[in-house]
Amino acid sequence: MIRLESVSKVYKGDVTALRDASLNIDKGEFVFLVGASGSGKSTFIRLLNREETPTTGKIWVAGKDVGALSGSKVPFLRRNIGCVFQDFKLLPSKTVAENVAFSLEVIGRPRSVIRTQVPAILELVGLGDKAERFPNELSGGEQQRVSVARAFVNRPLILLADEPTGNLDPATSVGIMRLLERINKTGTTVVMATHDRSIVDTMRRRVIELEHGDIIRDQSRGVYN
Amino acid sequence: MAMNLDYAVRETWTNLRRNIVISIASVLCVTVSLSLVGVALMARQGVERATQRWQDGVEFIVFVAPDASSDQIDAVGSSLEANPLVERVTYFDQQQAYEEFSEMFADSPDMVETVTPDILPPSYRVVPTSTDLASVEELVQQYEVQPGVIQVARSTEAIVAIKDVSDFLTGWALGVALVLLVVAVLIILTTIQLAIFTRRREIEVMRLVGASKAFIRVPFMAEGLVQGLVGALLAIGALRIFQPVFENSLPSSDQLVLFSEFTFSGVDMLWTYLLLGGVGAGIGTAAAAIAVSWFLDA
Numbered sequence: 001m002i003r004l005e006s007v008s009k010v011y012k013g014d015v016t017a018l019r020d021a022s023l024n025i026d027k028g029e030f031v032f033l034v035g036a037s038g039s040g041k042s043t044f045i046r047l048l049n050r051e052e053t054p055t056t057g058k059i060w061v062a063g064k065d066v067g068a069l070s071g072s073k074v075p076f077l078r079r080n081i082g083c084v085f086q087d088f089k090l091l092p093s094k095t096v097a098e099n100v101a102f103s104l105e106v107i108g109r110p111r112s113v114i115r116t117q118v119p120a121i122l123e124l125v126g127l128g129d130k131a132e133r134f135p136n137e138l139s140g141g142e143q144q145r146v147s148v149a150r151a152f153v154n155r156p157l158i159l160l161a162d163e164p165t166g167n168l169d170p171a172t173s174v175g176i177m178r179l180l181e182r183i184n185k186t187g188t189t190v191v192m193a194t195h196d197r198s199i200v201d202t203m204r205r206r207v208i209e210l211e212h213g214d215i216i217r218d219q220s221r222g223v224y225n
Numbered sequence: 226m227a228m229n230l231d232y233a234v235r236e237t238w239t240n241l242r243r244n245i246v247i248s249i250a251s252v253l254c255v256t257v258s259l260s261l262v263g264v265a266l267m268a269r270q271g272v273e274r275a276t277q278r279w280q281d282g283v284e285f286i287v288f289v290a291p292d293a294s295s296d297q298i299d300a301v302g303s304s305l306e307a308n309p310l311v312e313r314v315t316y317f318d319q320q321q322a323y324e325e326f327s328e329m330f331a332d333s334p335d336m337v338e339t340v341t342p343d344i345l346p347p348s349y350r351v352v353p354t355s356t357d358l359a360s361v362e363e364l365v366q367q368y369e370v371q372p373g374v375i376q377v378a379r380s381t382e383a384i385v386a387i388k389d390v391s392d393f394l395t396g397w398a399l400g401v402a403l404v405l406l407v408v409a410v411l412i413i414l415t416t417i418q419l420a421i422f423t424r425r426r427e428i429e430v431m432r433l434v435g436a437s438k439a440f441i442r443v444p445f446m447a448e449g450l451v452q453g454l455v456g457a458l459l460a461i462g463a464l465r466i467f468q469p470v471f472e473n474s475l476p477s478s479d480q481l482v483l484f485s486e487f488t489f490s491g492v493d494m495l496w497t498y499l500l501l502g503g504v505g506a507g508i509g510t511a512a513a514a515i516a517v518s519w520f521l522d523a
């Protein structure tokens with residue numbers, strides 16, 4: 001599903017955020033990316049959805065050579081990838097349902113699909129009764145659920161999550177992790193960058209640890225460190 | 226690409242409403258510049274029609290009485306052709322005179338109806354070898370007294386002056402209009418940049434979930450298009466109001482021999498309107514396209 005071959009990313013100013021990384025992530029895997037601040041976790045994730053291009057090396061995502069993808073093809077890659085962020089990235093002027101519907105609307109999904117999919121996904125994330133609320137009327141955990149709903153409503157092959165629990169208290173974080181686990185069970189590959197030790201330690205999934213851009217550990221059923 | 230029209234219309238409308246003040250500024254700037262273009266084009270068309278007979282170096286016209294004998298008509302003609310001071314003579318018979326008359330008054334069919342070819346004077350259009358005022362004057366005087374001639378009309382200073390003034394003014398008007406058009410493009414560009422900035426979070430989400438560039442672009446382009454087009458429509462409205470004022474302020478049919486009436490043909494005006502609409506729509510869309518490209522490709 002995801003394959004990296006000797007991938008390096010050097011930002012301008014000679015910052016090497018990822019150095020000679022090679023690995024495979026299979027369909028349906030759940031992978032934690034861990035490492036100190038600045039070790040290259042976000043860079044790794046941004047390379048996968050083509051927000052960045054690799055300086056050297058090749059990346060395949062869902063069968064496509066991401067680095068070689070022409071600009072006009074990038075949107076189609078991203079329709080296969082859901083993204084969740086620490087800061088939710090919800091649109092404050094839209095209701096919960098509208099935020100989710102927006103992501104289908106702008107990729108041209110027919111209205112009939114939107115009408116059935118949006119309530120279903122909100123039910124799945126446990127927000128069926130809050131569809132008409134605005135983001136600022138929700139708790140952080142609820143907002144992150146909306147963001148997960150938006151990322152998953154198009155049934156992507158891959159879900160990328162960059163510190164999705166970074167702004168949440170431990171109890172709320174557990175709720176979000178349950179949700180990501182459920183999504184993973186449907187066959188969706190999940191890659192999640194995190195600093196949250198207890199989550200990694202309790203879930204015992206594959207752990208990839210980065211340090212100054214190097215992969216220093218790749219462990220199945222791993223722990224935080 | 227699948228895009229529902231509903232979405233584009235809604236987004237465009239929201240943008241326009243949100244930035245209403247600067248949108249109005251864009252529209253008005255387009256209106257003013259296109260109005261100027263329109264006035265300049267109208268003035269040129271009007272002057273051209275009014276001085277239609279005086280094209281290609283024709284300095285004077287010898288009108289022969291409609292009831293003159295064909296001997297008299299031929300005598301005037303051969304005299305002109307034999308004259309060393311005359312370079313070229315064109316004969317306009319009554320039928321041609323009628324056609325010209327019908328064309329000049331195409332917009333006043335009732336006027337054309339009152340006229341038949343046999344009451345119009347045939348004429349000789351004369352291009353003299355020298356346009357020197359004195360020598361032309363001499364020729365005019367010579368032919369005024371020929372038997373059968375009812376009048377000799379000169380391309381007077383009035384006509385020359387009208388042409389000059391019109392060329393000068395339309396030149397300036399078009400120049401100023403061009404500058405204003407550039408200003409209009411810049412204002413629309415800024416308006417769209419503002420709209421993009423207001424919606425940058427939405428655009429970020431759109432890119433993240435895989436909206437195509439075209440999809441992101443369309444509402445903004447539509448916004449530019451609407452601004453340019455509304456500006457053009459207002460300009461066309463202004464010209465329609467202005468047209469009769471323009472017509473009344475200029476020489477009337479009293480000087481029928483010298484001028485045809487200063488009117489505008491419907492066909493010319495239609496083309497002018499289409500041009501203005503096209504330019505308005507074009508600059509609006511183009512300015513928006515530039516603004517979006519700057520943002521998306523940055």
Ligand SMILES: Nc1ncnc2c1ncn2[C@@H]1O[C@H](COP(=O)(O)OP(=O)(O)OP(=O)(O)O)[C@@H](O)[C@H]1O
Pocket residue numbers: 011012013015016017035036037038039040041042043044
């Ligand atoms: N756009 C950029 N331009 C230049 N340097 C960058 C850019 N983005 C990240 N970097 C640098 O690359 C390195 C890795 O950054 P990255 O954001 O991937 O780290 P991270 O592991 O996600 O850190 P954190 O845990 O704090 O989120 C850092 O040194 C950072 O300063």
Ligand SMILES: [Mg+2]
Pocket residue numbers: 041042043162
């Ligand atoms: Mg990061």
